[in-house]
Amino acid sequence: MRTIVILGTGKSSSSLIQYLLNKSDEEKLHLIIGDISLESAQNKTNNHHNATPIAIDIFDKIQRSALIQKADIVISMLPAHLHIEIARDCIIYKKHLVTASYVSDAMKELDAEAKENNLIFMNEIGLDPGIDHMSAMKIINEIRKKGGKMILFESFCGGLVAPESDTNLWNYKFTWAPRNVVLAGQGGAAKFIQEGTYKYIPYWNLFRRTEFLEVEGYGKFEAYSNRDSLKYIDIYGLKDILTLYRGTIRRLGFSKAWNMFVQLGMTDDSYIIEDSENMSYRQFVNSFLPYHPTDSVEIKMRLILKMDQDDIMWDKLLELDFFNPNKKVGLKNATPAQILEKILTDTWTLQPKEKDMIVMYHKLGFELNGKKKQIDSKMVYIGEDQTYTAMAKTVGLPVAMATLLILNGKITTPGVQIPIREEVYLPILKELEEYGVVFNEHSVPYLGYNP
Numbered sequence: 001m002r003t004i005v006i007l008g009t010g011k012s013s014s015s016l017i018q019y020l021l022n023k024s025d026e027e028k029l030h031l032i033i034g035d036i037s038l039e040s041a042q043n044k045t046n047n048h049h050n051a052t053p054i055a056i057d058i059f060d061k062i063q064r065s066a067l068i069q070k071a072d073i074v075i076s077m078l079p080a081h082l083h084i085e086i087a088r089d090c091i092i093y094k095k096h097l098v099t100a101s102y103v104s105d106a107m108k109e110l111d112a113e114a115k116e117n118n119l120i121f122m123n124e125i126g127l128d129p130g131i132d133h134m135s136a137m138k139i140i141n142e143i144r145k146k147g148g149k150m151i152l153f154e155s156f157c158g159g160l161v162a163p164e165s166d167t168n169l170w171n172y173k174f175t176w177a178p179r180n181v182v183l184a185g186q187g188g189a190a191k192f193i194q195e196g197t198y199k200y201i202p203y204w205n206l207f208r209r210t211e212f213l214e215v216e217g218y219g220k221f222e223a224y225s226n227r228d229s230l231k232y233i234d235i236y237g238l239k240d241i242l243t244l245y246r247g248t249i250r251r252l253g254f255s256k257a258w259n260m261f262v263q264l265g266m267t268d269d270s271y272i273i274e275d276s277e278n279m280s281y282r283q284f285v286n287s288f289l290p291y292h293p294t295d296s297v298e299i300k301m302r303l304i305l306k307m308d309q310d311d312i313m314w315d316k317l318l319e320l321d322f323f324n325p326n327k328k329v330g331l332k333n334a335t336p337a338q339i340l341e342k343i344l345t346d347t348w349t350l351q352p353k354e355k356d357m358i359v360m361y362h363k364l365g366f367e368l369n370g371k372k373k374q375i376d377s378k379m380v381y382i383g384e385d386q387t388y389t390a391m392a393k394t395v396g397l398p399v400a401m402a403t404l405l406i407l408n409g410k411i412t413t414p415g416v417q418i419p420i421r422e423e424v425y426l427p428i429l430k431e432l433e434e435y436g437v438v439f440n441e442h443s444v445p446y447l448g449y450n451p
Contacts, residue, residue, distance in 0.1 A: 031045070074095050153365070263305070397432060
């Protein structure tokens with residue numbers, strides 16, 4: 001038996017573990033599944049004969065080291081900042097490593113040692129990052145093999161609620177980490193290239209500058225810019241690209257409504273609200289509004305946001321129960337962002353039988369034989385329920401598939417890497433199609449800059 005150590009049993013691990021257990025007899029796999037909560041690890045194994053759930057304190061170096069030594073390969077589904085300690089242990093004990101997280105600077109520094117020890121440290125092998133890399137590089141490399149030159153690359157991805165479970169005015173529910181949604185776009189201006197010119201969008205304007213998209217059978221969407229599109233110039237080898245833009249997909253109207261929170265300051269995570277534990281939702285809202293001896297919180301809110309009472313934006317706020325004087329925040333020493341997350345979670349939590357949806361959309365413009373052409377590639381994937389979500393499947397399945405390919409010697413290039421090589425993306429994209437993750441590619445008229 002070959003041993004796979006899986007660290008972390010969060011939301012994305014359900015489909016990952018199920019995939020590997022389903023193949024465990026055929027592939028002679030034994031899974032050791034470790035989490036700080038033994039109950040969580042046990043729930044993911046379903047008493048499978050090829051799985052051993054354990055409780056582990058990841059900060060206990062002796063316990064952690066002993067576990068990693070048992071592995072043929074390690075999968076870390078822990079929070080991103082914890083990967084580096086696992087990676088260092090994997091260098092010491094000469095174990096391959098797979099994560100779905102962005103490659104950190106600290107992880108990059110292990111590249112030489114990983115190569116010296118012939119170890120594969122595969123990162124960014126989830127959905128976004130992950131499937132986005134693989135599906136984009138497949139088309140980009142096909143264009144290059146034909147002699148084409150890339151001039152435009154736009155890529156969009158979003159975790160949304162499926163149409164049959166879309167029951168609120170925001171057309172949105174949390175299908176992943178709510179905190180990441182609340183803090184989206186912070187930490188610097190969004191950067192991209194448009195028609196050969198560098199563009200920057202500061203955070204306070206981010207949700208007012210949106211792109212519009214349409215996906216056949218699913219209607220219209222919008223996308224706001226991701227923080228740093230420019231790093232993909234080197235990642236994808238797009239040195240002379242004229243337009244390079246990456247964005248996050250939402251339903252129409254979401255960004256304009258979300259901008260209300262940004263302008264009020266409710267997404268700020270840099271300071272603590274005094275006595276937050278005892279504050280009501282209504283008091284939280286009022287804390288961002290100017291004092292007035294007679295005007296109600298509702299009137300002050302509409303005045304500062306310049307909206308009428310019959311505005312759909314006002315209905316969206318009412319739906320969140322923002323002005324309830326009886327609901328308590330109940331969080332000690334909380335930041336505005338943490339309180340906002342709590343309020344939104346009341347309304348935006350995916351219920352047990354509800355389904356989520358992933359939408360990914362690439363636009364690739366290129367010159368070939370003196371003509372400008374464009375390929376649009378679109379993927380929509382619907383989840384099963386609250387546990388086996390589309391997000392969990394599209395994050396977890398590529399991680400599991402890459403792990404098995406490494407174990408079976410099908411991925412051989414050593415070092416710290418992301419899935420942009422053919423040996424990685426071709427077999428994984430092909431297998432993902434068996435699970436319904438299918439990209440539909442169409443040639444369309446080139447819509448980019450044409451002087």
